[in-house]
Amino acid sequence: MIDIHCHILPGIDDGPADMTESIRMARIAAADGITTIVATPHLKDRIDTSEIIAAGVDELNRHLTDHKIPVRILRGADINVMLTTPKFRDYTINGTQYLLFEFPHTHMPGNAGHIIFNAMKEGLHPIITHPERNPSVIREPDIIIALRETGPLIQITAGSLMGHFGPESRECAMYLLKKGAVDFIATDAHSYDNRPPILSEGLRVAEKILGREHAYLLVEANPLAIIEGRQIPA
Ligand SMILES: [Fe+2]
Structure with a gap:
């Protein structure tokens, strides 16, 4: 499996x-069957250079x-969508056109669609991270489904499906899965204990909703396409 969203770099x-x-x-991660991790430090309060x-x-x-741990790490970043300063292209996943966009935790900004449209106009392909944990999306999940139809891809967090972010996020994640509006499941791990990298x-939860083959696409074929800069197969 490939995890496209993980805070694994030390001290950053x-x-x-x-x-x-x-x-x-x-x-x-290795014990869980993860072979590749995209390291995605926050670009928010502190902006580390891509170097x-x-x-x-x-x-x-x-x-x-x-x-001798059989996991390889690739470059990425967890970019706060409200940032205006960094050059987004410097922070893409493994040097491809794909990049992670995180909304503020409190709401979905009114200009989110505009920011995404502008990034796509520059040839970038945004992946919206964990919308199921955003209060605006929890209230009205169809807004993210409509936004996805304009081009961005959607990543949900594995822990949301386990209820680690509360029953509302779990319900929202399951709703998006049922609607076929999820492109990736990632860990968004932050630690080895509280938020470990387990997909x-x-x-297992996604398999019950989508069936085994479709669920595996979200952790194997789709993320593989991303790190190789290809179109996702599903
Ligand atoms: Fe994150």
Whole structure:
């Protein structure tokens, strides 16, 4: 499986504090069947340059090789959609056209569609992260379905399907799955204990709704297409 949203770089955001914790997270991911992780530090209050992120990815990969942990780390970022300063193209997933956009946790901004449209006009392809945890979407999930029809892709969090973000997020995630409006399930992991990088449990829930083949697309073929810069198959 491939996890396109994971806070695994040490000491860069609210993810792991140090390399030891990052390595522990990678071990958990490997045991869960995850082979590739896109490292997606927050671009929000603090904006690290893409060079800092790339250096962090290289260093973590070196440690994983030394520890013989069969997981490879790729570059990415978790970009707050309200940011105007960074050059989005510097923060795409593995240097492709795809990038993660996160909405504020409090609401869905009225100009979200406009921001996404502008990014697409520049040749970028936004992936909206965990809309099922956004109060505006929980109230009215069809707004995100309508937005998806204009081009962006949708990632939900595995933990939402387990109820880790409350019953409303779980219900919203399941509704979006049933409507066929989910393109990826990712961990959005932040630690080895509270929010570990585990996809399989959420995948089991998705399998019950979508069937095994379709559910696996969301953690295998679709994310593989993203890291290779191709169109997703479903
Ligand atoms: Fe995140």
